[in-house]
Amino acid sequence: MQQHENPMQTLLSIMAKLRDPRGGCPWDLEQDFASIAPYTIEEAYEVADAIERGDIDALKDELGDLLLQVVFHSQMAAELGHFDIDDVAQAISDKMIRRHPHVFGNEDADDPAKVVSNWEAIKAAERADKDTDQSALAGVALALPALLRAQKIQKRAARIGFDWPDVAGAVLKLSEEIDELHSAQTEAERFEEMGDLLFAAVNVARHHGIDAEAALKAGTAKFERRFRAMEQNAGEEFAAMTLDEKEAEWQAVKKEAG
Structure with a gap:
């Protein structure tokens, strides 16, 4: 294949x-938008993982993988006569100019909060100009992680x-949902009440100014660190230990780790 001077053009040609x-x-050739979508989401998470690990070389590679997803979707759309990569770039350029009137226009925004507003x-x-759905909750993507989507839905409702x-x-609502979960009689009821409980927990986090998705991620990471420390301390005997012995080891690891 002929190499182009412009690396972006080379990628488009590939x-x-x-x-x-x-x-x-x-x-x-077998792929379509739906089949590629999971890879697009996965690559976005891998970008975030590289950032969290502070691995700048991995970040470059993962951004390339994510860019490939944009190019892949754009190529399929071009084949169907919908749009191409230039249209994608033009649309986001127009959007960024439109949404930064304090930079490209005459409006004032001298702090980040005003910019967000x-x-x-x-x-x-x-x-409002383009959607038939005029709900305050319109436009919150269904594919978002559940905690993040709950948080966005709650913020939208709070705005009005x-x-x-x-x-x-x-907090009172969270306590109420815990009681309702305990009172549930069937699997379907428990499933529903568990959803209500998690939604209420996200609401508590939001009122405290805490990102529920980030908080759960940190909590899971903490559990993983402590569990691995338990395994390391106990060695091959860990699986055979009684629950009381494992709990004692957990408390020891917890005390040591702080």
Whole structure:
């Protein structure tokens, strides 16, 4: 394949070749938007993982993988006559200019909070112009992680006044949902009440200014560190230990780790 001076153009040419019915890759040719979507999500998470690990070389590689996803979707759309990568770039350029009137226009925004406020107002106006769904909850992506989506849904509702006035109401609701889970009689009821409980827990986190997704991630990481420490301390005997012995080891690890 001829190498282009522009690396982006090289990538676009590679993707076009992979999707060429005459001599392209059978796997790439078989894909569509839906089949590629899980890979797109996975690559976004791998970008976030590289950032969290502070691995700048991995970040470069993972950003390349994520860029490939954008190119892949754009190539498929171009084949169907919908849009191409230039249209994607133009659309995001227009959006960034439109949503930063304090930079590209005459509005003032001298602190991050004002920028966010302006952004959300402009975003809401854009939705009103093009969406048939005029709900305050419209536009919150279904594919978001569940805790993150719950948080966004709650923020949307709070913007129009449907919210507890303070954290006390949210905590009381969480306690109520715990009681309702304990009282549930069937598997279906327990499933429903568990969902209500988790939603209420996200609400408590939101009122405390805590990102529920990040908090759960940190809590899971802490459990993993302590559990691995237990395994290391106990060695091969760990699995055979009684629950009381494991609990004692857990408390020891917890005390040591702080």
